[in-house]
Amino acid sequence: MLLFFTLGLLIHFVFFASIFDIYFTSPLVHGMTPQFTPLPPPARRLVLFVADGLRADTLYELDENGTSRAPFIRNIIMHEGSWGISHTRVPTESRPGHVALIAGFYEDVSAVAKGWKENPVEFDSLFNESKYTWSWGSPDILPMFAKGASGDHVYTYSYDAKREDFGAQDATKLDTWVFDNVKDFFRHARNNQSLFSKINEEKIVFFLHLLGIDTNGHAHRPSSRDYKDNIKKVDDGVKEIVSMFNHFYGNDGKTTFIFTSDHGMTDWGSHGAGHPSETLTPLVTWGAGINYPQRVSAQQFDDSFLKEWRLENWKRLDVNQADIAPLMTSLIGVPFPLNSVGILPVDYLNNTDLFKAESMFTNAVQILEQFKVKMTQKKEVTLPFLFTPFKFQVVQDLVTSLLTYPLSHFVGYLLVFTLGIEVLVLSFFYRYMLTAGLTAFAVWPFLTRLWTRAKVTSLSWAFFSVLLAVFPLMPVVGRKPDISLVMGAGLLVLLLSLCVVTSLMKRKDSFRKEELLVHLLQVLSTVLSMYVVYSTQSSLLRKQGLPLMNQIISWATLASSLFVPLLSSPAVFQRLFSILLSLMSTYLLLSTGYEAVFPLVLSCLMFVWINIEQETLQQSGVCCKQKLTSIQFSYNTDITQFRQLYLDDIRRAFFLVFFLVTAFFGTGNIASINSFDLASVYCFLTVFSPFMMGALMMWKILIPFVLVMCAFEAVQLTTQLSSKSLFLIVLVISDIMALHFFFLVKDYGSWLDIGTSISHYVIVMSMTIFLVFLNGLAQLLTTKKLRLCGKPKSHFM
Structure with missing residues (x-):
């Protein structure tokens, strides 16, 4: 199994590198x-x-x-x-x-x-x-x-x-x-x-x-x-x-x-x-x-x-x-x-x-x-018999004819799965296809027995799916800056934080004070982020530049956002909420408009997803339902707990890929990366520095991905799904998508046309590699436990 996985990963590295060798070699001659x-x-x-x-x-x-x-x-x-x-x-x-x-x-x-x-x-x-x-x-x-x-x-x-x-x-x-x-x-x-x-x-x-x-x-x-x-x-x-x-x-x-x-x-x-x-x-x-x-x-x-x-x-x-x-x-x-x-x-x-x-x-x-x-x-550098034009359309037509999707229960499931992949492919060109997919997600519980078993969870799933479906219909990030929306997102985070702090104060265990202190620090960080966004905007409008104190607070917030969650309890709900609060503080500093609300809505849907996957697994009689507050992330999980794959695991892997694509295309597209709004980084710096500004924007783009992967860590834990099995399923999904984009690669037209087609192929081909990186980061954020005093240690189940 490990050999097969390693070999597959190496092959995809070769495919990944081949695009750069073919397309990213200088066309200039001397x-x-x-x-x-x-x-x-x-x-x-x-x-x-x-x-x-x-x-x-x-x-x-x-x-x-x-x-x-x-x-x-x-x-x-x-x-x-x-x-x-x-x-x-x-x-x-x-x-x-x-x-x-x-x-x-x-x-x-x-x-x-x-x-x-x-x-x-x-x-x-x-x-x-x-x-x-x-x-x-x-x-x-x-x-x-x-x-x-x-x-x-x-x-x-x-x-x-x-x-x-x-x-x-x-x-x-x-x-x-x-x-x-x-x-x-x-x-x-x-x-x-x-x-x-x-x-x-x-x-x-x-x-x-x-x-x-x-x-x-x-x-x-x-x-x-x-x-x-x-x-x-x-x-x-x-x-x-x-x-x-x-x-x-x-x-x-x-x-x-x-x-x-x-x-x-x-x-x-x-x-x-x-x-x-x-x-x-x-x-x-x-x-x-x-x-x-x-x-x-x-x-x-x-x-x-x-x-x-x-x-x-x-x-x-x-x-x-x-x-x-x-x-x-x-x-x-x-x-x-x-x-x-x-x-x-x-x-x-x-x-x-x-x-x-x-x-x-x-x-x-x-x-x-x-x-x-x-x-x-x-x-x-070319063999004589290969120095001929490539008849691209013939191969494309042949592959298309070979992909014709008999009717049976399994093939019916496969058709729905393939339709979902087509929606993902089209979403790279038309963001509103994600809206169609999320709307279908909203209806899903009502077409199964989930509605009869968990009405509140099903309604919550439908509500947040529809709410998230609104974002791909909106203009890409940067077109209509509105600081009031950033402030509104911050207030929503503070409201949720207040609810969590209130619940913590009612607890009487030994970790209550430590947990309460961590969340109060994160509440303070959110308040400071809101203040910095507002005051920086006001200062720039007065042409007084970026205040030094605001710059210090912004960088301190960014630096602390990756280790403050490690001080919280490894219990699923507490740790995920702590990660959300820390990353949202940084995200607010990098936001200029409606995108500030996006990670919050996405995270709410992720919390519901964890609950709904528990319901589907209990419905299948695989395991008993547990409370999220009692389940803890563990750095070393017993492999004997992993079960064999079920057909429903394909849906879980597809949900993961769909949510990752939504995390990117929900507020932007490939062009928006290239032409990002510099106002997004004004809380950190205003002096032109392309590499530093680019790094900050890449972290802003990665934050929704991290939130999705941390949530899926909880899904894997509660459904006892092996990471290796997950990667094999995602590998199949990404390869099917990559096949589409392989035939859509352009070597003519404007730089935007060529670059976009190559970017689509590279993004999908590297999805497995990207997931390995994200999975490692998510495991670090969810399983590692630091103490305010004493040596750091990991918690075990």
């Missing part, structure tokens, strides 16, 4: 010949402004007074240059956005395992191909282009990362720092002959990364006055820089200016997913080699934006974000970035037809060079 247009370029220098986190609609629309928030940029659109929308790809984050803009290719999938701070592989970029590049801005963005550059010709000037504080009073200082340092740089150049000579060369680039708008958007939302006022500050700064360039170079007409953004932002202040507010960014270009505004009576875009922006009479030229890189290289006459997949948007060019044709040809040859190298590499 060895291509650089390609450039042989004709003289229209510009000697290029100035690139990237307003991080700027939405296209917020820049282009008029304010409530009918005036533009960016009058200088709007004047450029109407009188000097060309404009349009730059369509970004998912993930709509700063790193991939800037790589697309400056290197011309979309996010390298191997970057998932490499992080933000380094380049996953060497790649070519506009900066690398330039003679010199000077850049100013965030320390998170600039170094990756300097690191990938050959030689010593890319210069970076960054401020301290501590300036990127989402709780800061004035994030526009990030942008004024850039503008001021650029002006200081040119003043210094007048007195430095070496520098003066360099900045008068041709094929040079100046890059201004402006992070203030993104920071204000995260902190105050894009609809806030702070976000919109920051746009005006950027517009003023761009106007000053343009005037300075024209004056410094004597209005020689050889400077090209490009103003754009790496990504947009949702109404609730996040980015990373594929909502239009995140993927539609502005693009405004003017100067050397750029077309002048074109007046039109009709446009090809069938949307309401143009009329809202009152720009319907100025021709709009949309591009894909990666197309901006070949546009910039063509304008200053440097080789196209070797890894670029962008297509030159010739409509932006103001030049001869010969120059346009040569540039398009060079662009095509540069992309063809990549194809040739990739094909050569693939042939070298």
